[in-house]
Amino acid sequence: MSLQSINRAERRNRRLMKLWAGVILVFLYLPIIAVFIASFSNLRFFVFPFQEWSIRWYRAVLSSLEIQQYLQNSLLVAGAVTIISVILAVFGALAFARYPWRGRGVYQRVLLLPIFFPQAVLGLAILMWLSWLGITPGWKTAVFAHLVWIVPIVTLIISIRIYGFDPSLEEAAYDLGASRRQVFLDVTLPLLWPGIFSGALFAFLLSWGNFPLSVYTSGVDQTVPEWMYSRMVAGYTPQVPALGALTVIVAIFLLFGAYALSRWWQRRQARNGNDQ
Amino acid sequence: MAPILELVDVHKMFGDFVALERINLEIHDGEFVTIVGPSGSGKTTLIRMLVGMDQPTTGNILLRGERINEIHANQRPTCMVFQSLALFPHRSVGENIEFPLKIRAVPKASRRARAMELLKQLHLPESFYHKGIHQCSGGERQRVALARALAFDPEILFFDEPLSALDYRLRKTLEKELKAIQRSTGKTFVYITHSIEEAMVMSDRIAILRSGRMVQVGTPDEIYHRPRDAFVAQFMGEINRFSVQKASDGTLTDTDTGVRYQAPTRVADADGTALMIRPEQIRLLPEGEHMDNVLSGVLTQSYSLGSRTQYQVSVDGRTVLVELLGRANAGVGDAVRIGWPADSAMLLKA
Numbered sequence: 001m002s003l004q005s006i007n008r009a010e011r012r013n014r015r016l017m018k019l020w021a022g023v024i025l026v027f028l029y030l031p032i033i034a035v036f037i038a039s040f041s042n043l044r045f046f047v048f049p050f051q052e053w054s055i056r057w058y059r060a061v062l063s064s065l066e067i068q069q070y071l072q073n074s075l076l077v078a079g080a081v082t083i084i085s086v087i088l089a090v091f092g093a094l095a096f097a098r099y100p101w102r103g104r105g106v107y108q109r110v111l112l113l114p115i116f117f118p119q120a121v122l123g124l125a126i127l128m129w130l131s132w133l134g135i136t137p138g139w140k141t142a143v144f145a146h147l148v149w150i151v152p153i154v155t156l157i158i159s160i161r162i163y164g165f166d167p168s169l170e171e172a173a174y175d176l177g178a179s180r181r182q183v184f185l186d187v188t189l190p191l192l193w194p195g196i197f198s199g200a201l202f203a204f205l206l207s208w209g210n211f212p213l214s215v216y217t218s219g220v221d222q223t224v225p226e227w228m229y230s231r232m233v234a235g236y237t238p239q240v241p242a243l244g245a246l247t248v249i250v251a252i253f254l255l256f257g258a259y260a261l262s263r264w265w266q267r268r269q270a271r272n273g274n275d276q
Numbered sequence: 277m278a279p280i281l282e283l284v285d286v287h288k289m290f291g292d293f294v295a296l297e298r299i300n301l302e303i304h305d306g307e308f309v310t311i312v313g314p315s316g317s318g319k320t321t322l323i324r325m326l327v328g329m330d331q332p333t334t335g336n337i338l339l340r341g342e343r344i345n346e347i348h349a350n351q352r353p354t355c356m357v358f359q360s361l362a363l364f365p366h367r368s369v370g371e372n373i374e375f376p377l378k379i380r381a382v383p384k385a386s387r388r389a390r391a392m393e394l395l396k397q398l399h400l401p402e403s404f405y406h407k408g409i410h411q412c413s414g415g416e417r418q419r420v421a422l423a424r425a426l427a428f429d430p431e432i433l434f435f436d437e438p439l440s441a442l443d444y445r446l447r448k449t450l451e452k453e454l455k456a457i458q459r460s461t462g463k464t465f466v467y468i469t470h471s472i473e474e475a476m477v478m479s480d481r482i483a484i485l486r487s488g489r490m491v492q493v494g495t496p497d498e499i500y501h502r503p504r505d506a507f508v509a510q511f512m513g514e515i516n517r518f519s520v521q522k523a524s525d526g527t528l529t530d531t532d533t534g535v536r537y538q539a540p541t542r543v544a545d546a547d548g549t550a551l552m553i554r555p556e557q558i559r560l561l562p563e564g565e566h567m568d569n570v571l572s573g574v575l576t577q578s579y580s581l582g583s584r585t586q587y588q589v590s591v592d593g594r595t596v597l598v599e600l601l602g603r604a605n606a607g608v609g610d611a612v613r614i615g616w617p618a619d620s621a622m623l624l625k626a
């Protein structure tokens with residue numbers, strides 16, 4: 001085969017690959033785009049194509065006291081889950097990835113099980129357990145249920161970071177006279193920071209969007225996804241896609257903000273000390 | 277003078293595996309001692325115990341006469357330069373050097389002054405103080421790691437082959453610098469490496485470790501010229517080895533070829549069965565010249581080593597290495613005679 005025809009085949013392959021990637025992206029994002037479109041409809045019922053564009057449902061969402069309460073519940077649950085899961089996961093990840101101990105192999109395998117357990121079943125199981133213990137479901141029990149599912153994920157994310165840095169850094173600090181506590185605060189924690197940050201982000205977003213666990217365990221303190229579901233089942237209003245769209249926008253800002261922050265962090269590392 | 281560090285019958289087991297077998301070693305104040313061994317010889321296990329990151333199963337480690345077996349690394353007045361250097365990537369060069377001082381709560385101003393002093397001592401410009409670690413080259417990182425260890429002001433400074441990742445020329449430069457710094461600071465340096473070359477350049481004394489045992493301890497010259505056994509002799513550099521049997525009259529017979537050799541008068545080991553001669557001790561003999569031991573063969577290869585040339589001579593199907601300053605008159609394919617005086621060979625235990 002001539003060099004030219006190889007080049008031509010190469011170019012064709014690249015075009016096909018781009019096309020493929022584009023098709024996949026459209027397939028993945030079309031539902032979200034559909035939600036955005038639906039949220040701008042002027043009509044109460046979903047008819048496509050719609051006659052008139054409007055932002056009245058966004059106004060309705062932002063002024064609704066009812067929705068504010070759901071937002072508050074969701075924020076409360078997601079905030080608590082983020083803080084608790086990060087603290088548990090940092091130490092869990094150190095046990096997972098750094099220190100050799102009896103039973104570590106078992107721990108590493110068992111830790112992942114809750115992720116693979118169907119969430120609806122997990123939620124029901126937790127609800128049954130709560131009722132057996134006589135605990136009334138509320139936002140605190142929802143936090144607990146979310147933690148069961150989210151802590152393993154955050155642990156894994158932070159573990160990756162731990163695998164990525166040389167354990168002799170901790171040994172060196174210890175050898176240079178630092179106490180265990182100083183080693184943790186001066187060396188381990190700063191090096192883990194990027195992992196902790198992305199772990200926290202995951203924890204927040206996973207808890208914020210969770211439906212199957214919340215529906216069983218949040219009791220009276222319903223969250224945003226629960227409200228959306230109940231409105232889809234009965235009493236549809238375009239406030240649902242409007243709120244959904246708003247949530248997505250906030251999540252996008254959060255992710256881009258996080259990306260910008262991590263880039264800033266890398267740049268700061270790249271010239272660390274220079275700006276003192 | 278009492279030794280600064282003493283190992284008394286230090287024994288280390290991992291399960292049933294004997295990692296170190298009854299190691300005895302004395303290291304004196306201001307000495308540069310290198311522990312050399314091939315990989316798997318137990319040198320890493322040994323240094324981890326010396327710095328306090330592991331403990332011997334039995335035996336004692338004494339620092340100025342006091343037992344320190346169970347004292348943790350962060351409580352010992354010694355420290356180590358790690359193989360990976362273990363410089364903190366999230367800290368500047370200055371902060372790295374000041375780390376041990378910060379741990380001791382030394383005020384910022386004197387910390388900085390000391391860091392500047394150390395940068396100067398290690399031939400690094402003051403502007404490095406604010407540099408990031410990954411902006412430094414391999415050689416600069418070595419110096420920063422050494423500066424950090426010196427800032428700790430240890431009684432003994434340990435090294436876990438930190439130079440192994442560098443290219444040859446830089447390594448040679450740093451070896452000499454390290455030796456110079458050891459002289460000027462007067463500190464005791466204990467270095468471990470697998471490279472005997474590195475050990476020869478820097479050390480006052482070398483200890484050779486083989487499968488968990490200390491085979492020989494001595495000055496570089498002692499070990500090079502009077503190795504205790506065939507392993508040490510081979511470890512110290514290329515050497516020709518003939519298996520021999522000793523007759524009652526003292527002559528040696530080659531067990532492979534039946535050739536008789538004249539034995540060296542100074543014999544390290546009376547039951548030695550390995551006759552060993554360094555390539556540079558063997559000469560190519562011109563026609564008519566005689567020596568205690570002479571072999572005939574064919575010159576099969578020649579390698580230039582810069583100032584010297586190494587030849588391979590095939591003798592009775594075996595290859596003998598000969599090394600000369602400059603070049604020989606013979607070329608590849610020529611029949612040659614090689615010979616060595618009896619006393620330049622060593623008769624050692626196999």
